Amino acid sequence: MRLSARLLALAFLFLSAAPAALLAADGGDAPQAARPPGAAIASAHELATAAGFEVLEQGGNAFDAAVAVSAALSVVEPISSGLGGGGFFLLHDAASGRDVFVDARETAPAAATPERYRDANGKLDRDRSQNGPWSAAIPGLPAGLVHVAEKYGRLPLKTSLAPAIRLAREGFPVYARLERGYAARRQVMERYPGTRAVFLAGGKPPVEGQLLRQPDLARTLEALAERGFDGFYRGPVAKKLLAGVRAEGGQWTAEELASYQVHEREPLRFWYRGWEIVTAPPPSSGGVALAQMLQVLAGWNLSSLDPAQRAHLTIESMRRAFRDRTFYLGDPGFVHVPVEVLASRDYAAGLRSTINPQKATPSDVFSGLPTPLEDEETTHFSIIDAEGNRAAVTQTVNLLFGSGLVPPGTGVLLNNEMDDFALLPGQPNAFGVMGYEANAPEPGKRPLSSMTPTFMVSPDRVAVLGTPGGSRIITMVLLGVLGYADGLDAQAVAALPRYHHQWQPDVVEAETGAFSPEVAARLRAMGHTLDLPDGEVSSGASSHFWGNLQTVMWDRRGNALQGGTDPRNPVGKAEVRLVRAAEAVP
Template identity: 30%
Template sequence: MRDFELPGRSLAVGRNAMAATSQPLATLAAIDILRSGGNAIDAAVAACAVQCVVEAGSTGIGGDCFALLSLGGTDKIIAYNGSGRAPAAATVEHLRSLGITSLTRTSPHTITVPGAVDAWTRLVADHGRMKMADILSPAIKLARDGYALPPRSAYDLAAQEEMLKGDPTASRTFLVDGKAPPAGSIRYQRELADTLEAIGREGRDAFYRGPIAEDLVRYLNSIGGLHTLEDFATAKGEYVTPIKTTFRGHEIHECPPNGQGIIALMILKILSHFPGKGDPLSPERLHIEVEATRLAYAARNRFLADPAKVDVPVDYLLSDALAKELAGMIDPTKAITDLPKFDEVPHRDTIYLSVVDSDRNVVSFINSIFFVYGSGRMDPNHGVMFHNRGFSFSLDPNHPNAVAPGKRPMHTIIPGMVTKNGRAVMPFGVMGGQYQAMGHAHFLSKVFDYGMDLQSAIDLPRLFPLPGTNQVEMEHRLRDTIGRDFERRGFQVKAPESPMGGAQAIWIDWETGVLRGGSDPRKDGMALGI
């Protein structure tokens, strides 16, 4: 039980249904959809669409989406990969012929065809109850009539002020006279409202074919992109088979590559060799978690790519033998010094949400534009801020994650789902770019090794080892207590550049029927049960 004399928030509880998101308006939209007869997938899409408006620095219809679903609360988990693909003309050779030797965050060559709208419409068509027009209505109203800029969104906007000045549409949409407005300012995204309205009326084709697609392609070509109408028309996500492992008697489910969910499972498999005991924030325990993460991420940067284009050794990466070998490399007193070095993939932002409805349909849902405000490139007519997920691609033709026609880049965004005894017991997710895999393992260890409730586990201070280095980012609460100890172990301790991630989770108590939810104080959001 939390100490009510300390600052913080209580665990959310409910009996009928629950939503947990990083924006109060998104949580409220999800609850309103559930009360109007929609189910968990309808509510998840409605909440995400609202976040595309009020948390535009983290997500948008110009981004990608992944989801894990349990229908009726069974352990038969459905996974959907809604990540976009590179244009058909995108080859390493072609980019080199254009003088491109490296990818920058605002490069048009980092913009893959957005997959989010296709994912939303497909999931609602297959598993929802409501019309897309009704699902998108809350987001459309906010975008057209105005919304008050939330505090964390205002913080992220201020940090990207200079970058947003470089694009005239982004500047006029998000800035005021070239300056980031303060929290509480009333903002509008009327072009986005029109686009969402078209999607609600006409479905996915409103975005991928016809006048909107023509404008999007024309704009991308004008800034040097290789995109074509055919690339948009043929964009399509897919249902995929989830991957899983067992941790402390629970089955942990993740989407398979091209996402990094497999890395979360690898960390958990390594941690299974180190029973949790004592203080969950002791330097001894966090040292083990950091080293497990460093080892697993070294494998990520070497192997993760689009399995439709290259062989990704999933069975090997999830093998007991590899987990045992990697666990054996951890010295509990000092940092590993001979980690393999690979290209570093940046650590950025996204949104994650969980929804459980009265029929116990369970949704774990994530949507992202990668960097804060993505590529910083915004279509002038339709309010679409494009992601820069292709920044993860390599320009080394021999690398598994090398850019190629129709290829999906390695993805950091990963929804999670926990099952036990044939039932889904917890949709969960941790935002924060490449931190997410460690975030999953760190969170689950605190819940299952130390018996913490969801909100208490989410509230704990965080740390993250930057892949391929001995540098460890620590929030100040940890730097003040264990920072020097970690430095004696051979790590370089540094402050994170921005608040470290965010998280949402909902626990389903099948015996009592009670739902318990947590939402990260590093964001503006909340969990709400009814």
């Protein structure tokens, strides 16, 4: 098909939550450095950051460290991610200059047809789509860890997984967010004997400060370390996974587990005001939306605008990108995704032409039907090593504690990613975003994701960033990119106040302090509906704060590293160390 004329006419050291960590070499005004002076890691938990440095100090590279951090987060952040989920690894190999996107997203079981998720009245059964065995897709993260270690790392998998195995066996202190998350999901979690065995091991729910030990998860990680892919997807662990799912009424098969495949994809890349942006392609929707929003906004010099005008234009770019996300994006192995059109400068220019600089565009102006085209959940970490390799990794089990189901004997908390499919066309999922045929479930298909791991590269600076946050991931990364483009340091980028619009509902959500009273008043005068946490407007859907952005940045002119960790998350850690390049390690 052709892109319709109508659509074109309608056509984006040590650090905790303090000032940015910094490690600089001598000679601050020297020409561009060929290599960083050390390594930087920012993750959502200090134990995961420490696991990454432990592996770097054994001679590993950023990719070994990514395996270590990912696995450690799978142990200490079950609220957000784990072996029972999936993730995206955006990697840059400094020696070759190559960027690669490793897709370890979960896949739909054959039995999970749309009819399985309808209640007696034909409506979406949200309990089945979000809880228990039918909500769980086939996990991809274990295969992703094996793939990254074997193809890009230089250490044995058992070395990179050793910190996570130790954390699972010996335990870690429960933190407040984990305690609160369990309380919110307790009713579902305690349906399942395997889950109770992990989280009620002492007879009571997890309490801040107590040690949470996961011996079954340690054994599963050991099997993965010893046998690689087969240690999880075949053999004893696979049998326990299948038995646990079937015992609760699910219908996974051994063939589906054993046939899971990681896909390597070409990252999406485009330019914004002197920065090359390298980001996630489908089945992530984030990269395409980011390209649309930034290229729409490139038509204005945002730094010269007052805060209300800048916010208005940014919101309008969000509105248009999320409208396209709803209809066109899905797993490229199953549907044609018109990336070349949607992410092009010409298409962005068409979208820009529809923006009134002084007035909000009601979302209903944009058709609720596809235009003919020819087409606190989740976690993120960022790494740069002393060779210049980098990794931006976002991984998830979807909602808090995923499906709530741990198959007995595995310690593996399964995801509830089936809710990310368009199980019923036009019905919003848990994050309020809708989808249609492009994101309908099919056997082996990957659900559309908002995860947006991203690199920014300019002649002077290199930044790595990403965040959890459901559909808000995309707009948080957008605001982070704009922050770096404005010259902010890594910690300032991580701390930026956030706001969000996703086409439907036609409401701007904002954190506490994101808009001054004067800016809020001007946005309302332009026609925007604001959902502010201070109760000024509307549904009360906005939380006071959201997201957990983790970022690192290398200033090549001064040869300095910075790390930024989200101050909203007190257990996160961004750290910079003088870890030498591997060939210099004895």
